[in-house]
Amino acid sequence: MRFPQKLSAFIREYYDTDSSIPLHKPQFDDHEKDKVLDTIQSSFVSSVGVYVDEFEKKISNYTGSCQTVATVNGSSALYCALYIAGVKPGDLVITQALTFVATCNAIAQLQASPIFIDVNRTSLGLCPFALEDYLELNAMLDESGTCIHKVTQQVIRAAVPMHTFGHPAQLDELVAVCNRWGLLLIEDAAESLGSFYKGQHTGTFGELAALSFNGNKVITTGGGGAILCRTTCLGARAKHLTTTAKIAHEYEYDHDELGFxxxxxxxxxxxxxxxxxxxxxxxxxxxxxxxxxQSFFQRTDYILVKEPEYAKSNYWLNAVICPTKKLRDDLLEVTNSEGVMTRPVWRLMNHLPMYKNSLRGPLPISEWLSDCLVNLPSTPNLRQTV
Incomplete structure (x- = not known):
């Protein structure tokens, strides 16, 4: 039996099914049905209702965030976080080329432009050392302490690391680099609910962060996201903007600024x-x-991506690094033909037509991972005991 077939057999044995096996799928029982039915019976199914406030409090309590503001999806959460942070048309925002397209779209939709920096080999998140190197070569601080790109003279406003597949990026180092260069740190924590960096939940290191509760995430609201806010002031601002900037009144419709x-x-x-x-x-x-x-891949040439030593990861999506692109393609072809879903990592953002001319630093790790990484089925099997 060839190695990809052995992997398919291993995954089928774990899930104990002959059906198709997805990367991830939501799991519901009567608890979810009761809550949703209660909402339907109350008639409060839209943006007003007790469950929105309750969910926000539960997320704040779990993550340790000062305040949480629930949104319609993770993309809207990140867009609003960048807007609140002061990202303006013409600004530059640093992020990683190895990310889901929503990260860059949120930047572009604000009429700002991304700068792509390489990821770290261990965390798969934005590399603070590559970031520092890029800034030393390409940026300067003006008299007011604003970070300016030397060539384009644009303001470099913020840095947006993503906690890739739920593995926390090197946050201490990223915070230090951002502080030295006057950059706002906005975390794309869409994939990392349940992940901790040195005991502190991801999404609570920057001024703001975005979570996602899409159907493929660790927990889901169907479609949904949230903004994690460092201060109550930021939380109040986020809530105001996400509710069409409406001023509270018993019956009047009064809006004091552009809202969403x-x-x-x-x-x-x-x-x-x-x-x-x-x-x-x-x-x-x-x-x-x-x-x-990890046990399955031991004593093979395939390397499972493990949580960094400083972190406790949620392992949202397990990932394996294949020895070569050819072996990656072979694994993808065989497993998918056998009904076991595996996927390559996202196409690098600088390879997409709308971002191909974006500024970027060297991307050797991102390019290697793009060629060799495969995501594996990662739905928790609830029959397993913990």
């Missing part, structure tokens, strides 16, 4: 309230699956 209709519906929040009660269990089972994968 980004508030999470109560129906989605009800689903989230049920899901978050299971988050710790889901993460522990996913971590056990990662250990099983």
């Amino acid at each position: 209709n980004f508030r999470m519906p109560n129906l989605n929040a009800a689903l989230g309230c049920a899901q978050i009660s299971k988050l710790d269990r889901y993460v522990e089972i996913k971590r056990e699956l990662a250990r099983d994968y």
